[in-house]
Amino acid sequence: MSGENQQKRQIKLGAFLMETGHHIAAWRHPDAHASGGLDFAHYAELAQIAERAKFDAVFFADSVSVRDTNLPALSRTARADHFEPLTLLSALSVVTKHVGLIATVSTTFNEPYNLARKFASLDHLSGGRSGWNLVTSSTESEALNFSFERHPEHAIRYERAREFYDVVAGLWDSWEDDAFIRDKASGVYFDPDKLHVLGHAGKHFKVRGPLNVARSPQGWPVVVQAGASEAGRELAAQTAEVIFVAHQTLDEAQSFYRDVKGRLAKYGRAPDHLKIMPGIFPIIGRTQEEADAKFAALQDLIHPTVGLSLLSNMSGGVDLSQYPVDDPLPELPETNGGKSRQRLLFDLARRENLTIRDLYLRIAGARGHQQVVGTPQSIADQLQQWFEEEGADGFNIMSPWLPGGLTEFAELVVPELQRRGLFRTEYEGRTLRENLGLPRPANRYTDVAKQLPATFSFARSLA
């Protein structure tokens, strides 16, 4: 990497790896690895593609249930069988060297001691590459697997999440960085003065500590969030170092970016220490026609049962299964759920005279994320615009199908970004934090001034 680029702000890239791909029919794509969801070799290949292309991280979403309310539709998608993300990432740490490893784990269905320990453990295993996507979970089907009668309220979930985070971060500081001496001659294994007992007693948790894992290479694994509500934004402003988010337009993205970055100052945080990374659903062709044709071919693979179920989910429960799918949308009474979304969809169909199939195809694709169908150049143009006009610090690449969609991004779009000086050609550091340009947190029990020059190696390159 040139000295010039080292100074220049560059795009951060995450690879969102969802079984066989982000598109709802991805698994049916001729090149998709249909049984990839539980095939380690599949994920090893994906992580290695991402690493060769110098992605900052691979990212795994998660939910702790099968959403089986519409079984006929579910049985036609590849969403019900996949690895638990932390076991998978631990295994991936062995077949990669540089790429960050980010897993989603819910604060609603876990204990902070277990979570702090697993991410610290993964950080040691990977030499400082672990990241935690903190979510509060939003589906009832998950709560029913954890002895809840119903899903806990949004506000309670976020209150618990806030305290959960405090406990986890506190446990990560149980040991000072240089606590372990391991001197065979004297027989001193660690310095007892560098062990700290948390002694947390709050509303949701009582956790004594200390953690039974040494402070990890990153100090704290990188904390990621993906909540967009008011409570979610505020928690992110206080605690997150990366935000994953879904936007459809640059306007939306800019207003979110401004809002969240604006909240940092009151917590004494620099805007640069929180990276905002919207999702991108890219379909790449050498020409626009080729890209359009690729997208159309994927859309063709959506079975009507799956399309209707998507439509029903996104419109708050409208059931269209009794109508011919290639007839125009019939007149329908409004249902109870999600009225504004319903109105939007009905109006759209009426205005453009859409059939039921047309309508579900409209909402299939990226499902809330930015959909870019184009050439490497036109896609790079869009990323560059979002990045330079303060809509994003980087992007979460949601490949339509896997592995092919990721390979195309790595081989066609990444080089274009590199040519423009917008993306690294070599990893800057050894840890995920260093590559993202995030500070390594000093241990709360250590004299920060004394500690800084030794551990904040990132400080030199960012100064």
Add this chain to the structure above:
Amino acid sequence: MSGENQQKRQIKLGAFLMETGHHIAAWRHPDAHASGGLDFAHYAELAQIAERAKFDAVFFADSVSVRDTNLPALSRTARADHFEPLTLLSALSVVTKHVGLIATVSTTFNEPYNLARKFASLDHLSGGRSGWNLVTSSTESEALNFSFERHPEHAIRYERAREFYDVVAGLWDSWEDDAFIRDKASGVYFDPDKLHVLGHAGKHFKVRGPLNVARSPQGWPVVVQAGASEAGRELAAQTAEVIFVAHQTLDEAQSFYRDVKGRLAKYGRAPDHLKIMPGIFPIIGRTQEEADAKFAALQDLIHPTVGLSLLSNMSGGVDLSQYPVDDPLPELPETNGGKSRQRLLFDLARRENLTIRDLYLRIAGARGHQQVVGTPQSIADQLQQWFEEEGADGFNIMSPWLPGGLTEFAELVVPELQRRGLFRTEYEGRTLRENLGLPRPANRYTDVAKQLPATFSFARSLA
């Protein structure tokens, strides 16, 4: 492996991998890898040594706390910083092909949905090599990390464990073995008739299911237990497929073996479907003198602070730190805790005129497990006797220091057992279950009679 051996009952071997070794001073051994507790390369080497020697499994104990009541002693042992076992085993699955991967996870501090998922995930990652050591946990320090005021009662812990197991096993049957079709042409990903909702509602848990992981290669990961109480034995008789246990004498071992195997019939289980594997702490020399000298050298590494703390732990709180360590044990009043253990120790010291140091050295070594200090031949003799005289189906090898202690067992004792036809020279099967000679459980929702010939491949070799 010869056709003859295939019929013959053989010893099962587990490698108990504890950071730098089982001996309390192991980390100070000149050949020990002192910082091994958080070094993946260390564990990769150990797992590969075990696999080359055809061990059935590697095994990781666990506790979810640092036991810091005696900080000066703790700071001189390598017991406070280590990987979380499941993250570690997932990574080890990548660098091994045959050896089983058994991790301890407590039923007291976890949720069954998370646990069922992680072990199923590891089973998929490893091609059918995962095992769960179900423990209820016994230390107060752990409870205090999980919002408990004190450690839950023994009976309640076992009641919860029993129900926890039912939920986990039920979730492992969520999908029939052939539920996933993944037919790109028709668009059918799974057969909805082969998905089953558990709907568990009990005293401790309400868990709807289904699990979001396909049924794993072993059907169910192998269930291991290590509880020795009445409640522990009964739970094991109902549910365990392997028992780890600590015995000092063949008599003890035989009586435990008889007792537990005798409990199986009332649950309709064959004695052969539960393998009992006591711990062995082997110190191996080419001659008896060499072995004795090796043991003495290890014992010399025990710092008096550590020795006194061991003595205090094992005698219910006697504090001898104010007396000269090389003086004879002084006359002492009995303390409140563990009176019978105290009496035993005091009587022993009086009888043999032991110093305080002599006394703690007596109890250091194997700490409750069978200690064998000898030549490969004499050690093989002892293992053979326990195995043939119904004291054990196999052994859990607790190497005094690592990696050297395990290497010696693999290179010196294993070949001796193989020469005697007591241990395999090749893995019999692909999964941990197949190697242990355990049946693959049929899915409860499947027609068992129809299912048996296809999946019970073990049945052929054991018949």
